[in-house]
Amino acid sequence: MTIKKMVVTALIAGSLTACAHTSDHKVNMRAASVQQLGAYEWQLVEATDRHGRPLANFKTNSALKLSFAGQRLNVSGGCNSIGSAYQLSGQDMQIQAPMSTMMACAPDVMAQDAAIIAFMNGQKLHAGLLNTENAQNDQPQLWIENRRGEHLLWRGVPTATAQYGQPTVVFWEISPQTQTCQTDNGAAQCLKVREVFYNDQGVKVKTGVWRNFAGTIDGWQFNPAENQVLRLNVYEVKPAGAADDATASQYVYKLDQIIERSVVNSSKSRHK
Numbered sequence: 001m002t003i004k005k006m007v008v009t010a011l012i013a014g015s016l017t018a019c020a021h022t023s024d025h026k027v028n029m030r031a032a033s034v035q036q037l038g039a040y041e042w043q044l045v046e047a048t049d050r051h052g053r054p055l056a057n058f059k060t061n062s063a064l065k066l067s068f069a070g071q072r073l074n075v076s077g078g079c080n081s082i083g084s085a086y087q088l089s090g091q092d093m094q095i096q097a098p099m100s101t102m103m104a105c106a107p108d109v110m111a112q113d114a115a116i117i118a119f120m121n122g123q124k125l126h127a128g129l130l131n132t133e134n135a136q137n138d139q140p141q142l143w144i145e146n147r148r149g150e151h152l153l154w155r156g157v158p159t160a161t162a163q164y165g166q167p168t169v170v171f172w173e174i175s176p177q178t179q180t181c182q183t184d185n186g187a188a189q190c191l192k193v194r195e196v197f198y199n200d201q202g203v204k205v206k207t208g209v210w211r212n213f214a215g216t217i218d219g220w221q222f223n224p225a226e227n228q229v230l231r232l233n234v235y236e237v238k239p240a241g242a243a244d245d246a247t248a249s250q251y252v253y254k255l256d257q258i259i260e261r262s263v264v265n266s267s268k269s270r271h272k
Helices: 032-037 107-120 161-164
Strands: 040-048 066-068 072-076 082-089 090-095 124-130 141-145 151-158 168-183 186-198 205-207 211-213 228-239 250-263
Touching: 032 040, 040 141, 066 228, 082 107, 186 228, 205 228
Parallel strands: none
Antiparallel strands: 040 066, 040 151, 066 072, 072 082, 082 090, 090 124, 124 141, 141 151, 168 186, 168 228, 186 205, 186 211, 228 250
């Protein structure tokens, strides 16, 4: 089957001048560069309206993450992957019409997707790095405000690429069934995974054999009610002072995107 392509969600463009804040309070911030934005993965900390009240449909302890690559941004951690082109000029961030995958999830998760799209809404946002103590270390804070005075506050965590270098991209199918396995810490429930291979046209051409996986996938949570195919970035990490050979390497697995997902019969997804 072919990899589902993103579809464009057409949204109305708006405008906001750099000084036209409608929020009831001002913030002390400085302009961010494209390089600074791209060096971090931004985790949502706060979503409030102009009066400081929580925005409807943004979940408490939201898993939403914002990332930048060149002149594109991407929001993940909800149901769908949401992306857009953007342009940065000082503290103005012009967002183009967002694009989204079209997968169905729980209503509250879908509502959060709709809320983040509505927040961006193809408009010019006011954005910058807060001038706080954390701005000088590895956890800068990114403030983004729309023309209604609503704002999203994001905390930056260095990207895996910044920490480990360029990744290898792999596709894994994740079974809804787990498997009891032995690890260094004793018996555990391991994921059952197999590699999936696609040709240049995005057509699935081959799958590997099922195997147990005792590690973790950053940015992803196991769902026993779904069969999923994930696109992963795999980073090789060599311990300090280790010899330059594969046996000394460790690996970090990070979710890039859920490529396929389908609901399975609950009677078939029991742990073995």
